[in-house]
Amino acid sequence: MIFNVLANTEVARSKDIAEALGVAKPSVTGALKALSDKKLVNYTPYGYVTLTEKGRKQAAVIAAKHSIIKSFFVDVLGIEQEIAETAACKVEHSLGPEIISKLSKFIEFVNTKDSASQTMAQKFSDFYNDSES
Amino acid sequence: MIFNVLANTEVARSKDIAEALGVAKPSVTGALKALSDKKLVNYTPYGYVTLTEKGRKQAAVIAAKHSIIKSFFVDVLGIEQEIAETAACKVEHSLGPEIISKLSKFIEFVNTKDSASQTMAQKFSDFYNDSES
């Protein structure tokens, strides 16, 4: 989760991380130490926090996963942004490369247009709305 | 997780649960006590374990979720059974009712046949195989 904050903001102040994560300050200090031990962040007490090269790579992988999952929820299923965001955060750690890769292909597939230049995502939306009535 | 074992096997011996979960025996005892406190299982030391009515209901909810998620992985994405099973176990606790309900509808949608009496799942399979070459 800290990766997300660092990747997005580049700011890297401990307080921001704590707020973004909804967690108390000491938890952030602890987490930063742990990540520092794993050589994923450059951490010095009272200093700014940046990602190491290794950390940046790992963050990129996570971010890619996250974006694929969220896109599936939002663009395919039609889930609300905020719910999709939260769910993607929770789920991204549980899905291995096989599923992520297939999911990515699937999103691509669902967004290709058919003869009537309609995507499957659009058709599902219709299907869903019809079934509601 | 214990719910899964109890729901599927009906046997309910502590040892089986421990094996199924890949966990040591004391962990099972602890978990059973916790579930017993929540009135989800009937637990007496050294006795057999069964689900309470409440426990059965909750297990059914979880099982339904699980089956929807696994079905998406297997029947829609074409993921291997075992990987899908594992992933579904991890993911089922992270997805709320909005997503589960949409996902369920989506699986239904994907399995409806079009004019050429082909399901979208089949089309995706073709699409995926084409893209591999």
Next chain:
DNA sequence: TTGACAAGTTCGGTAAGACTAACTATATTA
């Protein structure tokens, strides 16, 4: 029917992840 073995439990301990309270370092601004 009793003893040995398997199953289950208790006890004590470790590790992760969080918290509050109290302390320290940094930064701001008067």
Next chain:
DNA sequence: TAATATAGTTAGTCTTACCGAACTTGTCAA
């Protein structure tokens, strides 16, 4: 430049989830 407010850290505690070792219970077979 010195005081004070803000950010960050340390220390200590709690909870949860696990483990191994040692003990207890139950059962089955001689």
